[in-house]
Amino acid sequence: xxxxxxxxxxxxxxxxxxxxxxxxxxxxxxxxxxxxxxxxxxxxxxxxxxxxxxxxxxxxxxxxxxxxxxxxxxxxxxxxxxxxxxxxxxxxxxxxxxxxxxxxxxxxxxxxxxxxxxxxxxxxxxxxxxxxxxxxxxxxxxxxxxxxxxxxxxxxxxxxxxxxxxxxxxxxxxxxxxxxxxxxxxxxxxxxxxxxxxxxxxxxxxxxxxxxxxxxxxxxxxxxxxxxxxxxxxxxxxxxxxxxxxxxxxxxxxxxxxxxxxxxxxxxxxxxxxxxxxxxxxxxxxxxxxxxxxxxxxxxxxxxxxxxxxxxxxxxxxxxxxxxxxxxxxxxxxxxxxxxxxxxxxxxxxxxxxxxxxxxxxxxxxxxxxxxxxxxxxxxxxxxxxxxxxxxxxxxxxxxxxxxxxxxxxxxxxxxxxxxxxxxxxxxxxxxxxxxxxxxxxxxxxxxxxx
Ligand code: EPU
Numbered sequence: 001x002x003x004x005x006x007x008x009x010x011x012x013x014x015x016x017x018x019x020x021x022x023x024x025x026x027x028x029x030x031x032x033x034x035x036x037x038x039x040x041x042x043x044x045x046x047x048x049x050x051x052x053x054x055x056x057x058x059x060x061x062x063x064x065x066x067x068x069x070x071x072x073x074x075x076x077x078x079x080x081x082x083x084x085x086x087x088x089x090x091x092x093x094x095x096x097x098x099x100x101x102x103x104x105x106x107x108x109x110x111x112x113x114x115x116x117x118x119x120x121x122x123x124x125x126x127x128x129x130x131x132x133x134x135x136x137x138x139x140x141x142x143x144x145x146x147x148x149x150x151x152x153x154x155x156x157x158x159x160x161x162x163x164x165x166x167x168x169x170x171x172x173x174x175x176x177x178x179x180x181x182x183x184x185x186x187x188x189x190x191x192x193x194x195x196x197x198x199x200x201x202x203x204x205x206x207x208x209x210x211x212x213x214x215x216x217x218x219x220x221x222x223x224x225x226x227x228x229x230x231x232x233x234x235x236x237x238x239x240x241x242x243x244x245x246x247x248x249x250x251x252x253x254x255x256x257x258x259x260x261x262x263x264x265x266x267x268x269x270x271x272x273x274x275x276x277x278x279x280x281x282x283x284x285x286x287x288x289x290x291x292x293x294x295x296x297x298x299x300x301x302x303x304x305x306x307x308x309x310x311x312x313x314x315x316x317x318x319x320x321x322x323x324x325x326x327x328x329x330x331x332x333x334x335x336x337x338x339x340x341x342x343x344x345x346x347x348x349x350x351x352x353x354x355x356x357x358x359x360x361x362x363x364x365x366x367x368x369x370x371x372x373x374x375x376x377x378x379x380x381x382x383x384x385x386x387x388x389x390x391x392x393x394x395x396x397x398x399x400x401x402x403x404x405x406x407x408x409x410x411x412x413x414x415x416x417x418x419x420x421x422x423x424x425x426x427x428x429x430x431x432x433x434x435x436x437x438x439x440x441x442x443x444x445x446x447x448x449x450x451x
Contacts, residue, residue: 039423041414042446047282049443054080054434055263059225061128062202067108068135072258120146134203138210152403154362164204188213209238211252223333224293235259275343279416285316296336325355342409349377351390368406371399396421
């Protein structure tokens, strides 16, 4: 067992070292090598053993941007090794932020920032680049950030980020696809966003911490990733009340200082592996996990018949029967996360009963449905609801990943299916899962990557 773990660690390190940055990969009109990677899965294996959970992608990305808010050093632990993190570091480095990365540690220093630009070429590969807007205007009084545009799961506008900054006194013009924001010093105010927005809350929070006076963010997102960012900002000297609630009250300060912080464990990666076991059967313990931020998903897993046992930083799932189909509806935290909808749908595909799933956050987040149906699933969609009729078995086939969480759902379905599933366009998965196929192989899945 120890030898097996050692072999996996060595393989992981080798792969980590071989990783190419998206900057080197993505050249206009050319297909990069990583884009050609596929996962080959031989389904039907029970999963048993332990999987360590990595740091949360959606906490790490805003936290890296918080490095723009100070000239001192920020030392970060538990930063996941993902393509999106590499892309964010590349964006921040081209602004002059120094970033030293060693394994899961990143040390940032923002004392030599000389550019307040986020160019289209970078923003178009990762929407979370918009998170530089708030900190840049707050600290340097200026930012020029490409508009992100739509993506596979929805149109995803950012007008709430802009509305909030304007309310704080920023002058904003949109020209030639860029948001240009200027402000001598942002002024605290009360902002009520039209809807709950995660990165919108994070952007405005990072703007408010250096603003003049008090900012109240009403209708704020309560996602644990927002809380993690707020906790880091407090360590940097920010004054924030109401952390974890939908009303954040910020007293702006003149300056922030250095801090050290460990990124929270990824609740979506955790939920994804839990769903994999619920679909295939098995007994797996997830380590380095947080049990208190995944209640909605765990409750639904228990309804499928899984036995879930929470420890201090572990979650164990035991599944010995075919899952029961479970109805759910995605909502903002603490409700069922949209980022888990596709993976849980894969569980429902092999359930003994029919179920229905309603997606309320994004207007186009059912792209995985057609691909799951290629594996023999019986899913129909009507508007924002998917009706899933559980089948006795899925049968392996070639499928194509369309976005990050859709890719994860295809992997889960492939693990549960009979025969061979080939998942194409694995680069979507690499954006947000840290060596997923190696973690799954370590608990007995027959899964490998081919170039
Ligand atoms: N919205 C607007 N206008 C805005 C902002 C948001 O209409 O100005 C809408 C969106 O179009 C969407 C809803 O509000 O319909 C919620 O969007 P939100 O702004 O909360 O999403 P986000 O901040 O762009 C983050 C995560 C997503 C996750 C969503 C919802 C990061 C980097 N991304 O996106 O993660 O799905 O919150 O929880 O934190 C993923 O990891 O796969 C992923 C897509």
